[in-house]
Amino acid sequence: MNWQIHLPALVLAVPLLGAFASPVAGLGGRxxxxxxxxxxxxxxxxxxxxxWQKVIAGGTAVYVMGxxxxxxxxxxxxxxxxxxxxxxxxxxxxxxxxxxxAALAGAFFSLRFxxxxxxxxxxxxxxxxLVTGMLGMQLTGDxxxxxxxxxxxxxxxxxxxxFWRDRPEAVEASFKYMVISTISAMFILIAVGFxxxxxxxxxxxxxxxxxxxxxxxxxxxxxxVVSLAMKCGAVPxxxxxxxxxxxxxxxxxxxxxxxxxxxxxxxxxxxxxxYGASLGSTVVPWTIIVMGVLSMFIGVTMAVIQKEIKRLxxxxxxSQIGYILMALGVGLLALRDPxxxxxxxFTAMKGxxxxxxxxxxxxxxLFLTAGAVxxxxxxxxxxxxxxxxxxxxxxxxxxxxxxxxxxxxxxxNGFVSKLLIYQSTFAVYPLLAVAALVTxxxxxxxxxxxxxxxFLGPAKKTYENVTExxxxxxxxxxxxxIVIIALTLFPGWTLSHLVEPAAKALVDQAGYISxxxxxxx
Amino acid sequence: MTGNLPFLAVGIIFxxxxxxxxxxxxxxxxxxxxxxxxxxxxxFLIVLGYRTGGSIPVFTLAGEVRxxxxxxxxxxxxxxxxxxxxxxxxxxxxxxxxYRHYGTLDVxxxxxxxx
Numbered sequence: 001m002n003w004q005i006h007l008p009a010l011v012l013a014v015p016l017l018g019a020f021a022s023p024v025a026g027l028g029g030r031x032x033x034x035x036x037x038x039x040x041x042x043x044x045x046x047x048x049x050x051x052w053q054k055v056i057a058g059g060t061a062v063y064v065m066g067x068x069x070x071x072x073x074x075x076x077x078x079x080x081x082x083x084x085x086x087x088x089x090x091x092x093x094x095x096x097x098x099x100x101x102a103a104l105a106g107a108f109f110s111l112r113f114x115x116x117x118x119x120x121x122x123x124x125x126x127x128x129x130l131v132t133g134m135l136g137m138q139l140t141g142d143x144x145x146x147x148x149x150x151x152x153x154x155x156x157x158x159x160x161x162x163f164w165r166d167r168p169e170a171v172e173a174s175f176k177y178m179v180i181s182t183i184s185a186m187f188i189l190i191a192v193g194f195x196x197x198x199x200x201x202x203x204x205x206x207x208x209x210x211x212x213x214x215x216x217x218x219x220x221x222x223x224x225v226v227s228l229a230m231k232c233g234a235v236p237x238x239x240x241x242x243x244x245x246x247x248x249x250x251x252x253x254x255x256x257x258x259x260x261x262x263x264x265x266x267x268x269x270x271x272x273x274x275y276g277a278s279l280g281s282t283v284v285p286w287t288i289i290v291m292g293v294l295s296m297f298i299g300v301t302m303a304v305i306q307k308e309i310k311r312l313x314x315x316x317x318x319s320q321i322g323y324i325l326m327a328l329g330v331g332l333l334a335l336r337d338p339x340x341x342x343x344x345x346f347t348a349m350k351g352x353x354x355x356x357x358x359x360x361x362x363x364x365x366l367f368l369t370a371g372a373v374x375x376x377x378x379x380x381x382x383x384x385x386x387x388x389x390x391x392x393x394x395x396x397x398x399x400x401x402x403x404x405x406x407x408x409x410x411x412x413n414g415f416v417s418k419l420l421i422y423q424s425t426f427a428v429y430p431l432l433a434v435a436a437l438v439t440x441x442x443x444x445x446x447x448x449x450x451x452x453x454x455f456l457g458p459a460k461k462t463y464e465n466v467t468e469x470x471x472x473x474x475x476x477x478x479x480x481x482i483v484i485i486a487l488t489l490f491p492g493w494t495l496s497h498l499v500e501p502a503a504k505a506l507v508d509q510a511g512y513i514s515x516x517x518x519x520x521x
Numbered sequence: 522m523t524g525n526l527p528f529l530a531v532g533i534i535f536x537x538x539x540x541x542x543x544x545x546x547x548x549x550x551x552x553x554x555x556x557x558x559x560x561x562x563x564x565f566l567i568v569l570g571y572r573t574g575g576s577i578p579v580f581t582l583a584g585e586v587r588x589x590x591x592x593x594x595x596x597x598x599x600x601x602x603x604x605x606x607x608x609x610x611x612x613x614x615x616x617x618x619x620y621r622h623y624g625t626l627d628v629x630x631x632x633x634x635x636x
Binding site: 179 | 551555561565566604618
């Protein structure tokens, strides 16, 4: 019964097989292709959830690729690891579960949404490559391997953003994203070079054990923070986000939201597990907090003035990323001081990690509803849309739930995580909590605007023949809706079972190191 | 001193690439900047692994030598080169599509997405 030890590798192997077998499945016609896409997505989600259960029950899972045995991290009595190691702690497993649920919803949605277009076997191949890249970034315990998976995810997402290549805007958005992510990938490679030059190792745990702050480490840290913040779309490197999110097909945007979380994961893995307490000064935590506040505020103010529904939501992603950055920055600030950690730091971490799952779920759902509106009504312009609640009642219902959740209305899940963030950031610096509250109000304002203009109002002549979207698209949306409602109804269970283990794993640098390097720090 | 010259070259190539990406207006020149950035990262890795007077890191071919060049950076660089090839190919094909749509390679004129 020991197939379960191979779960970390299976999480990557299943979508990778799905990607490369997609063209073969495409030969069998439309039904085979769709069945294959759903089968692989469901299987990936199932494997991710099993991996999460295993990690919660049995502690950090380690998997050595290409060795005789899966668990010998230090072969032949060496004192440093030589092979590629996957290392899955509760935080990685949590991120993998969140990402795979978003990927499943996006896959269901894409079946009918993309049906009007050709080249769909290529679409599903790229889609699963993107899933592989995302999960790989979250599971790997190796810096260079992180770079490789980042590039896999990037290259797949360039293709998916420019999937409608007859639209000049899509190609333009893809090009912008490509320049940004290639630069950030090269920065990461240079940072890996610095670590290799100093420590002859690229394994995160091995480097973390030997790490001593010097010039090379500081330069590498700057490269890593800048590039990963660039990839997750924090202000001032956010200009690719609205373009890419707005121009990608809706199912892909749902997945891209989860992929940006993988970069965020990388940022916090570097800050907490690689550098940890040896960060020394408070410069890096405050940089992350300031970036978070700027993202929150600039993102939401740009969103209020948008007229295009998906672009508006994309600017909200920038602002929601800001919440997570701010919360985890506060956690990083409190890392060296056990008293501060107990007072507010751990609450902030819980808030931030809870916000990651909330954000991925409701933001994915919002992009899917925007896609549904575009599918049925054929427009994304808020000046043209109107009265859609009459013809698309289910979509409207799900939009209202997602909008209430993102605006942080009680009792929705967004309220819980935002409350945790307000409480903890207030203890550090009251203005942070004020900025977060103002952002929340503006978020509510702009979603009231979308709801009022697109869904309410008198029925328009042009939209008389609009009907509700097909069942499989509704299924994709309702999957995310169910997750949101579950998170809303059981915040206590979520906090104690999903969020707290993840936050503890992130803080526990010694545990992360000893899982690979053996006991004794 | 001369041992550090390759690192100087890495720095110069890196900043040339960054300059091209940030200040050039032609898409092809931006693409060249990105490949320069890749080249500097690859050169950096290779130089890190070099040992003066070292031989090739293949056990059966090295013969009787004291020191070998480090093999890991070479493996890393090979991977990075392959990835760089994929990115460059995609980058150039996107530039081709952009030229077809907009009829220009000037970044100042390719901006339908704004605000």
